[in-house]
Amino acid sequence: xxxxxxxxxxxxxxxxxxxxxxxxxxxxxxxxxxxxxxxxxxxxxxxxxxxxxxxxxxxxxxxxxxxxxxxxxxxxxxxxxxxxxxxxxxxxxxxxxxxxxxxxxxxxxxxxxxxxxxxxxxxxxxxxxxxxxxxxxxxxxxxxxxxxxxxxxxxxxxxxxxxxxxxxxxxxxxxxxxxxxxxxxxxxxxxxxxxxxxxxxxxxxxxxxxxxxxxxxxxxxxxxxxxxxxxxxxxxxxxxxxxxxxxxxxxxxxxxxxxxxxxxxxxxxxxxxxxxxxxxxxxxxxxxxxxxxxxxxxxxxxxxxxxxxxxxxxxxxxxxxxxxxxxxxxxxxxxxxxxxxxxxxxxxxxxxxxxxxxxxxxxxxxxxxxxxxxxxxxxxxxxxxxxxxxxxxxxxxxxxxxxxxxxxxxxxxxxxxxxxxxxxxxxxxxxxxxxxxxxxxxxxxxxxxxxxxxxxxxxxxxxxxxxxxxxxxxxxxxxxxxxxxxxxxxxxxxxxxxxxxxxxxxxxxxxxxxxxxxxxxxxxxxxxxxxxxxxxxxxxxxxxxxxxxxxxxxxxxxxxxxxxxxxxxxxxxxxxxxxxxxxxxxxxxxxxxxxxxxxxxxxxxxxxxxxxxxxxxxxxxxxxxxxxxxxxxxxxxxxxxxxxxxxxxxxxxxxxxxxxxxxxxxxxxxxxxxxxxxxxxxxxxxxxxxxxxxxxxxxxxxxxxxxxxxxxxxxxxxxxxxxxxxxxxxxxxxxxxxxxxxxxxxxxxxxxxxxxxxxxxxxxxxxxxxxxxxxxxxxxxxxxxxxxxxxxxxxxx
Amino acid sequence: xxxxxxxxxxxxxxxxxxxxxxxxxxxxxxxxxxxxxxxxxxxxxxxxxxxxxxxxxxxxxxxxxxxxxxxxxxxxxxxxxxxxxxxxxxxxxxxxxxxxxxxxxxxxxxxxxxxxxxxxxxxxxxxxxxxxxxxxxxxxxxxxxxxxxxxxxxxxxxxxxx
Numbered sequence: 028x029x030x031x032x033x034x035x036x037x038x039x040x041x042x043x044x045x046x047x048x049x050x051x052x053x054x055x056x057x058x059x060x061x062x063x064x065x066x067x068x069x070x071x072x073x074x075x076x077x078x079x080x081x082x083x084x085x086x087x088x089x090x091x092x093x094x095x096x097x098x099x100x101x102x103x104x105x106x107x108x109x110x111x112x113x114x115x116x117x118x119x120x121x122x123x124x125x126x127x128x129x130x131x132x133x134x135x136x137x138x139x140x141x142x143x144x145x146x147x148x149x150x151x152x153x154x155x156x157x158x159x160x161x162x163x164x165x166x167x168x169x170x171x172x173x174x175x176x177x178x179x180x181x182x183x184x185x186x187x188x189x190x191x192x193x194x195x196x197x198x199x200x201x202x203x204x205x206x207x208x209x210x211x212x213x214x215x216x217x218x219x220x221x222x223x224x225x226x227x228x229x230x231x232x233x234x235x236x237x238x239x240x241x242x243x244x245x246x247x248x249x250x251x252x253x254x255x256x257x258x259x260x261x262x263x264x265x266x267x268x269x270x271x272x273x274x275x276x277x278x279x280x281x282x283x284x285x286x287x288x289x290x291x292x293x294x295x296x297x298x299x300x301x302x303x304x305x306x307x308x309x310x311x312x313x314x315x316x317x318x319x320x321x322x323x324x325x326x327x328x329x330x331x332x333x334x335x336x337x338x339x340x341x342x343x344x345x346x347x348x349x350x351x352x353x354x355x356x357x358x359x360x361x362x363x364x365x366x367x368x369x370x371x372x373x374x375x376x377x378x379x380x381x382x383x384x385x386x387x388x389x390x391x392x393x394x395x396x397x398x399x400x401x402x403x404x405x406x407x408x409x410x411x412x413x414x415x416x417x418x419x420x421x422x423x424x425x426x427x428x429x430x431x432x433x434x435x436x437x438x439x440x441x442x443x444x445x446x447x448x449x450x451x452x453x454x455x456x457x458x459x460x461x462x463x464x465x466x467x468x469x470x471x472x473x474x475x476x477x478x479x480x481x482x483x484x485x486x487x488x489x490x491x492x493x494x495x496x497x498x499x500x501x502x503x504x505x506x507x508x509x510x511x512x513x514x515x516x517x518x519x520x521x522x523x524x525x526x527x528x529x530x531x532x533x534x535x536x537x538x539x540x541x542x543x544x545x546x547x548x549x550x551x552x553x554x555x556x557x558x559x560x561x562x563x564x565x566x567x568x569x570x571x572x573x574x575x576x577x578x579x580x581x582x583x584x585x586x587x588x589x590x591x592x593x594x595x596x597x598x599x600x601x602x603x604x605x606x607x608x609x610x611x612x613x614x615x616x617x618x619x620x621x622x623x624x625x626x627x628x629x630x631x632x633x634x635x636x637x638x639x640x641x642x643x644x645x646x647x648x649x650x651x652x653x654x655x656x657x658x659x660x661x662x663x664x665x666x667x668x669x670x671x672x673x674x675x676x677x678x679x680x681x682x683x684x685x686x687x688x689x690x691x692x693x694x695x696x697x698x699x700x701x702x703x704x705x706x707x708x709x710x711x712x713x714x715x716x717x718x719x720x721x722x723x724x725x726x727x728x729x730x731x732x733x734x735x736x737x738x739x740x741x742x743x744x745x746x747x748x749x750x751x752x753x754x755x756x757x758x759x760x761x762x763x764x765x766x767x768x769x770x771x772x773x774x775x776x777x778x779x780x781x782x783x784x785x786x787x788x789x790x791x792x793x794x795x796x797x798x799x800x801x802x803x804x805x806x807x808x809x810x811x812x813x814x815x816x817x818x819x820x821x822x823x824x
Numbered sequence: 825x826x827x828x829x830x831x832x833x834x835x836x837x838x839x840x841x842x843x844x845x846x847x848x849x850x851x852x853x854x855x856x857x858x859x860x861x862x863x864x865x866x867x868x869x870x871x872x873x874x875x876x877x878x879x880x881x882x883x884x885x886x887x888x889x890x891x892x893x894x895x896x897x898x899x900x901x902x903x904x905x906x907x908x909x910x911x912x913x914x915x916x917x918x919x920x921x922x923x924x925x926x927x928x929x930x931x932x933x934x935x936x937x938x939x940x941x942x943x944x945x946x947x948x949x950x951x952x953x954x955x956x957x958x959x960x961x962x963x964x965x966x967x968x969x970x971x972x973x974x975x976x977x978x979x980x981x982x983x984x985x986x
Contacts, residue, residue, distance in 0.1 A: 045917035048925030049909065051860015051900035055926060058859040229864050229872060229926040229960050279862070279926030280960050312865040526923030526961050692920035696966050700923065703963030729869040737951040737964040746965050 031687070034607055035535045036760060039692045040545050042531050044277070044524075055279050056249045057309045059235040065093065065138040067298045067308035068145040069291065070152055071317065072127035072134055075161035075386040075721025076176065079125040079134060079154055086151025087137050090144060093302040094152070095136040097123040100297045101263050104181050108287035108355040108391070109255035110562060115499040117195060117353045118181040122263065122293045128176050128351035129386050130721045131317025133290055138298045138306050161386040163718045165325070165346050168192035168385050176351065176384040194353050194382040197360035199440050201368070207340025207375030211331025215411050219328060219404035220791040221774070222713035223348070224321040225732055226393050230279020232318065233309035234292040236299040243270025244299070248292040249278045251285035252563030253521045257555040259288050260296055268555075275553040281525050282704070283392035284319045286565045287354050291318070313727030320714055321393035322359055323348055324400040328367075330408050336416055336423045340375040343367055343404075347382045347390070354391040356382035358499060361439030366401040366771075369435035369656070370486065371409070371427040387716055388723075392565065394704060398437075398488060398771040406484040406775035407788060421455050421464065424485055435656060437489040438566065441498030444653045448763070450684030450751025454660035455485065461747055462662035462680045470786035478667045479677070482779025485660040486772035490755075490764035491568030493651035502568065502654075504576035505559025507646035508537065508584040512636055514614055514629030516541060518581075519551040519646075521561040522573040527766055528693035529569030533577040535689050536759050540581045541588075542605030543614030543628060559648055567657060567764035570689065575759040576649035583645035588628065591635040591643065592616045595626055653757045657764040658684040661702065661776040667784040669803055672796030674710055674781060676741050683768065684751035687761035695748045697769045702746075705773020707735045711793050829893035833858065834902030842889045849873045849884040852899060860900035860929045864958070871957030874930035875899050881937035883956075900929035903936070911977040912936055912970070921970035923961035931957045935971045943979055945971070 047053040084094040100122040107120055127134050135152060139145040162168035162176065169191045177189050208214065232249040239245060243266060250256050253273045261268045278285060291308050299306040310318065326345035332338050345363050349356045360380035368376055395402075409427075413420040429435050431449035436442055459465070467481035492500040507519040516537055524530040534548040541548075564573060586600070593600040598618045605628075608615050617625035635641060664678040681698045688694050711733050715724050725731035740746075754761035774792055782788050787802045826841040831851070838856060852858045852875070864872030866885050873885040876898035903910040909917075912932050916922050921931075931954060938945055938953035945953070950971050951964075959967060 039918075039920070041917045042920075042922065044925065045922055046909070048922045048928050049900075049913035049916050049932065050904050051858070051929045053925050054859070055862075057863060227960055229870065229924065229958065230862070231864070278924065279864075280924045282960070309863070312867070312870075526925065692966070693923075696920045696923060696962055699963035699965040700961050701963070704960070728867060729865045730867060734958065734960075736955050736958065737968065738955050740964055742947045743965045743969050 031761070033539055034542070035538045035545050036687055036689050037691060039690065042528060042693065043534065043550060053277055055230055056233045056235070056247055056276055057230055059247045059307065061235060061237055061305040064235070064305040064307050065140060065302055066142040066145045067136055067138040067295055067306045068149040069133045069294055069308065069314065070135040070149055071314065072130055072132040074127060074156055074158060075130050076159040077127050077156040078159065080157045081155045082135065083153040086153065087148035090139065090148045090151060092137040092139040092145065092148035093298060095123065095298050095301055097125045097134060099301060103263070105259065105263065106353065106355060107290070109252065109259055110286060110501060110565070111355050111358050111499050112501060113183050115357055116183060116355065117357060119177050119353045122297055129317065129388060131314065131388065132351060133294060136294050136298050138302050161721055162192060163385055163387065163716050165348050165383045165385070168383050176386060180353065192384040194349055194384050195357045195360065197357060197380045199364040199378040200376065202375030204340050204342060204375045204377040208331045210339045212334045213412065213415050214329060214331045215408050215415065216327065216329035217408065217790050219326055221324045221400040221403060222708060222792050223323040224393060224708050224712045225316055225714050226282045226284040226319060227732065227734065228278070228280030228282055228284055231310045231312050231315040232284070232289050232291050234295040235305060235307040236296045237305040238299050238303055239270065241270060242266065243272065244296060245272045245274065246292065246296060247274050247276050249285055250288065250292065251281050251523055251525065251565060252288065253523070253555050254560045255563060256288045256292060263293065264296060264300060271555065273555040275521060275523060278525065282394045283396065283565065286392050286563055289318065312729055316723060316727040316732065317388050319391050320388050322390040322397065324363070326404060328404045328408055330412065332412055332416065334416060336418050336426055338371055338373055338427055341373045342377045345380045347380065348385050348387070349382045350385055350387040350389040352389040354389055358439065359397055362397045363401055365437045365439040366398040367405055369429050369437040370402065370405050372429055386721055395488065395767045395771045396566070398486060398767065399705060399708060399774055402484065402486040402771050403775045403778065403792065406772060407778060407790065410779055411788065420483060421459050425452050425455055437487065437656060438492045438500060438654060439498070442492055442494045442500065442654065444494045447655060447757055448686055448753045448755040450753040451485065451658050453751045454658060454682035454684055457749060458660050458662045458680050458682045462664065462678070467783055470783055473784070476668060476670050478669060478784040479664065480667065480780045480782065480784025481662060481664045482776050482783050483660065483662050484772035484775035484779055485658065486768065487656035487658045488567045488764060488767040488771055489654040490571035490657050491651055491654045492566050493572055493654045495652045501562045502572060503648050503650035504561040504573050505646065505648040506577045506580040507644065508577065508581045510584060510588055510628060510632050510643040512632045514543065514627055514632060515547040515549060516543060517549050517551045518577055519553060519558060520577060521553050521555065521558040522569065523564040525564060527569065527697050528690040529564060529573060531693065532570045532689040533574035536574055536578040537581045539760065540578060541585060541614055541628065542607050544607050544609055544612055547612065547614065559646065567766040567768060569766065571655065571758050571763050572651045575651055578759040579649045580645055580647060583647065584643050587645065588631060588643040589616065591640055592626060592631045595631060595634055596624055598624065655755050655757060655763045657768040659768040659772055661772050663776045663780045665777065665780040665784060667781060667799065672799035676706060678741055678745045680747045682749050682751065683765055684753050685765040686753050686755035686758050686763040688750050689762055694765055697765050698748050699746060701769025702773050703735060703740060705770040706777055709774040709777035709792055709794060711735060713793055827890050829890050831892055831897060832895065833897045834899060844890065846889045847885060848887040848889045848892055851889040852884060858899050858901050862926055862929060871930045871934065872927055874933045874957060876933055876937055879937065879940055881934045898933065900932060903932070912974040915970040915974035915977065919966050919970035919973055921962060921966040927957060927959045931959060931967060939975055939978060944975060
């Protein structure tokens with residue numbers, strides 16, 4: 028939040044999509060209906076690892092269904108995630124394969140005139156399976172010599188052999204680690220485990236595709252990545268890109284599950300092309316639970332420090348169980364090192380990451396992309412270090428964080444940039460004051476059934492993946508900004524808004540730049556034929572990179588507009604200023620120092636049209652050469668019931684350094700939502716598998732995928748949010764990101780609060796009531812006290 | 825075999841022939857084109873398909889269409905009157921309670937069922953009323969604020985009218 032004053036930034040306006048969304052008129056992928064459309068159904072493997080020996084579609088065909096077998100689809104290898112550059116892209120996917128690698132893996136599809144008929148047709152397909160050994164843990168998978176989950180994978184176009192189900196590895200070293208540890212006066216080492224969380228976006232993923240008479244296709248998918256989806260579809264189905272039109276449509280939540288082109292999109296297109304008719308597939312919730320989840324991690328983290336708290340060295344070894352396919356685990360292994368190295372100054376570090384295939388749902392990006400996982404271990408270690416060194420955990424953080432003027436590489440070792448704004452100390456000290464840090468309980472002094480604790484954790488996310496030198500990840504956005512003949516303005520870009528307010532932020536920046544009322548700036552409907560490339564809305568890049576690109580292009584358009592105005596006003600363009608006239612609903616252009624010499628934008632646009640000067644319009648691609656850290660700090664107060672192990676969240680103080688805050692209410696909403704999902708990861712959410720059947724133990728049913736609900740969260744008045752007073756000089760009017768930073772430190776903060784209440788550190792997430800009870804019992808046994816959980820009034824039998 | 829029924833949806837009568845196993849959610853969406861009622865899980869866990877049946881919030885994915893014969897159904901499309909939003913709809917926009925918006929229709933209808941019977945609910949009562957409606961974006965805080973704001977506004981309107 029900067030101290031500058033703006034017409035629109037920092038003020039709340041009804042969001043542009045608000046009315047459609049509260050009246051039920053927003054169109055989501057599940058709402059797309061086309062004349063003559065067929066309904067598709069995907070056939071999914073009931074086995075965790077198998078090959079098709081034979082498949083018989085005759086029953087489905089008798090019902091009049093269109094059927095799609097693996098050999099009806101292109102058999103080239105690809106990666107569903109197209110964010111990385113080709114040289115770093117591993118390819119192990121095919122649209123349909125006769126080698127299934129998890130329960131729920133697609134192997135065929137059918138389409139029919141009704142959903143009911145499609146389901147009947149799917150049930151009529153007969154398959155004979157050859158069963159293969161399946162692996163549900165990293166140990167089992169790495170012990171395997173043959174019957175591997177993938178026997179060959181391509182890196183770009185080069186075939187690489189796979190051994191022991193290891194998908195890829197990555198090492199990063201800086202400085203001299205052995206020397207660093209030799210200099211350390213205290214060393215803390217622990218193993219941390221983080222869960223396989225399901226995104227649970229409210230709308231299961233789906234797609235509709237219409238084949239066009241010219242051989243092209245129009246596609247309405249659930250996706251975060253319009254242009255990457257277009258490029259992949261063109262490549263796989265050999266359709267010229269000017270005939271592939273992917274329509275931007277609001278998804279019912281993504282959280283990272285749509286950065287890659289989900290298999291349902293590819294299968295829908297293949298079915299539609301085979302049928303020669305529009306086809307729609309909407310995954311059921313059960314199918315969706317087998318479709319994607321967060322990368323789980325297990326890692327050892329060792330950090331050494333001097334007595335004054337200066338860190339001397341760090342070592343991390345991480346194992347990632349990636350499931351049945353590679354959604355670019357190489358990039359994920361890179362960011363694990365990046366998040367770690369960019370939290371605190373570490374002169375010497377060694378990192379090794381290993382990604383291993385298992386017969387489970389494929390893992391992919393989910394809010395934070397490895398940062399919540401790593402921040403959990405790093406922040407826990409920092410508090411343990413502070414305790415060992417008898418330092419205040421806040422001071423240890425304030426003295427060691429990576430901040431202003433330093434180089435950081437949050438998005439991995441190839442994406443390095445300089446930090447230009449830093450509100451970390453303000454977040455730490457203001458938050459500490461608000462929560463009452465100095466009065467936090469002493470865990471050793473607490474007794475009784477209910478124990479209270481306060482915890483802190485800090486973190487950040489990069490605002491996008493831009494850097495001075497391009498790295499492994501693509502990052503740019505293409506925008507067109509046009510002034511209409513009534514003085515209104517249209518923004519055309521493939522940038523997406525997942526609900527956080529990215530496109531509203533873009534519109535506000537344009538309103539501010541042009542000096543026109545907010546209502547006069549519109550966001551045009553977008554598709555891939557009418558827009559230039561945008562990498563996708565991910566990596567907290569929406570406002571900084573995406574809306575930042577919109578602002579840069581708006582400035583180009585404004586130059587043209589002011590040139591037209593200068594001809595009319597007979598004053599040099601450099602002397603012209605703009606301001607909104609809210610009462611008249613106009614943008615005004617005036618000569619600086621001579622406000623009476625003015626004209627409305629409407630009149631300028633009309634004069635330009637009537638004199639054949641043209642339209643004030645411009646378009647180009649913009650790449651940001653930075654990805655500033657959006658810092659956050661969470662203070663959490665909990666109450667732990669020592670007899671049931673239940674944790675109640677009493678209070679939250681969340682601080683965010685987002686630079687200039689463009690949409691205050693929506694920015695707060697990001698922090699509240701981030702906390703909710705982070706606390707769920709800390710206390711509840713996980714997906715595990717039954718190795719006997721290969722199924723999820725919840726069998727894909729939402730009934731047994733538990734999340735926190737409204738009743739589990741603190742009342743609104745117990746959730747306090749504040750913003751640091753910073754201005755990001757490289758950002759659009761001082762703004763940087765917020766989205767993923769709103770979750771990253773949360774699991775660590777919750778774990779720290781539980782420690783403050785119980786005196787016990789938990790290094791495995793989620794921290795379930797039974798984990799707490801078990802740990803408390805062990806602790807008491809060690810201390811020779813009576814175990815809790817057995818009320819003392821009940822005599823032993 | 826089909827049964828002839830009449831659904832009264834948002835004040836309009838729809839004579840229909842439905843099969844015994846036809847689900848209300850599908851009839852509303854596929855046959856009446858009322859796409860504001862959403863599918864999220866199909867097993868009564870998420871609350872996306874919430875509609876009002878004679879004023880009570882129910883899950884349309886768990887209701888057979890013929891059981892709604894002759895009853896009054898309100899969907900999200902029925903809340904706007906003559907171009908003006910219901911106070912709940914306006915408050916959801918104003919308080920930032922709408923992010924992706926997919927849960928919003930069901931959430932607003934659960935809130936309406938609450939405010940229609942309890943105009944001045946506590947935080948706890950609001951949380952209980954929406955506990956069956958799952959939102960993955962907001963963390964519920966702004967939704968609770970919006971419901972409180974709407975409750976104030978409805979009370980103010982009531983005072984002005986009397």
